[in-house]
Amino acid sequence: MENIRPLILITNDDSINAPGIHQLADCVRSLGDVYVVAPENPHSGQSAALTVGGPLRITELPSQTDGVRLFTVNGTPVDCVKLALHAIVPRIPDAVFSGINHGSNSGINVTYSGTMGAVLEACMQGIPAVGFSLLHHSLKADFSLSTAFVATIAAQVLAKGLPKGVCLNVNIPAKVIPEGIKVCRATTGHWTDEYKRYLDPMGVPFYWLTGHFVNEEPNAEDTDEYWLKCRYISVVPVSTDQTAKDAIKDLAERFDS
């Protein structure tokens, strides 16, 4: 019997035009047949948003690489995963990889991340899934220093899967050859929500998001931010179940009736 090559679905939130997604496809194409299904347009900060009341279209683009097919969807990263599974891939993929994101998704960023929204979607569908992000926002970022690590993690996940209900959020330090890989937890923190205020030509104010991430535990040695500062790749296991189970008992005493 002929061995079937693994089937790999790749998506992102920076769109089909971002170099990161093609780098990711390059990293893993020796491991299986690759379907890239990416948003037509950038969807940073789109979290697990999905299109509930409008039409979605699929467009196949020409691919220059054997074993890699390219598609766009006019929607969010979650739409890409859902519609790929429904109407594009020939069978359930062996893994879904998202990224490589142009910018960090460490710590609390996972909540807002379109990269990780796609990963959580795949995980809820029972497919091993990993999001990759490079700590560099530029579309000209250099991915070459970490591609071997990305390929290693992808091959490991393809070979052994992941625990049920758990996906991985991988962040990669920029501009260095990583020292290694550390599995750790997400740093607790918050964003300072500073908006820059403008006046439009009619004198009416509008606001534009800015601000920065405040790490509430900069010295905690078991966190992703800590290991990224040490030039390691951070791997945070992320659960699809957000229930705060430790809080159930106390809250039941307050609220049950």
Place this chain on the structure above:
Amino acid sequence: MENIRPLILITNDDSINAPGIHQLADCVRSLGDVYVVAPENPHSGQSAALTVGGPLRITELPSQTDGVRLFTVNGTPVDCVKLALHAIVPRIPDAVFSGINHGSNSGINVTYSGTMGAVLEACMQGIPAVGFSLLHHSLKADFSLSTAFVATIAAQVLAKGLPKGVCLNVNIPAKVIPEGIKVCRATTGHWTDEYKRYLDPMGVPFYWLTGHFVNEEPNAEDTDEYWLKCRYISVVPVSTDQTAKDAIKDLAERFDS
């Protein structure tokens, strides 16, 4: 010294035009001063999406009710919370309430929920926060059977707060007087991602999301879906930290290098 009335921020994902948000304001306005800051347009399924690369505007609308001010933002539920905290409310609110959503946010829905996206945002900012959802999609849904419960939960949260990093996802059965309140965990499940396929007038296909939620543990008596079927209001504590901490040790053995 004069007692200061509590300050309550209310938002939703169904927009300022949805009856549910005005029902929620009515339920809690005896408890404090109310600022309603809601999206201009519906944002169901928008999760924790936020506007990262465009302008946001704030518009104040006339209010018919003493102690209730009404504002819209041309963005997502998360934008409403962020911008309200930055530029609308006079001080940090004592609580943020989101809803009442027209439709269920039980089980895995919390991932996609704009209602809960706003709640998670407030929780990350350290503010006690609760999302309320009625299991009925109609804009003509009858909220009157459960308003006393909503007011009770809101008053409890205002009086005693919530554990750090934990917010509440409250779902309310439709068309019945609830039997009571149960604190429980989110049901594990997934959506069947069925899309309806159409051809446009040019013969080009497009897709529209449909499908339904598959409860993977219909008999688990500690889940929200179970208690909702028993006509109880379900209260699920939700964590802002999605790290799957139980998985760290095993995965470290596989990936650390």
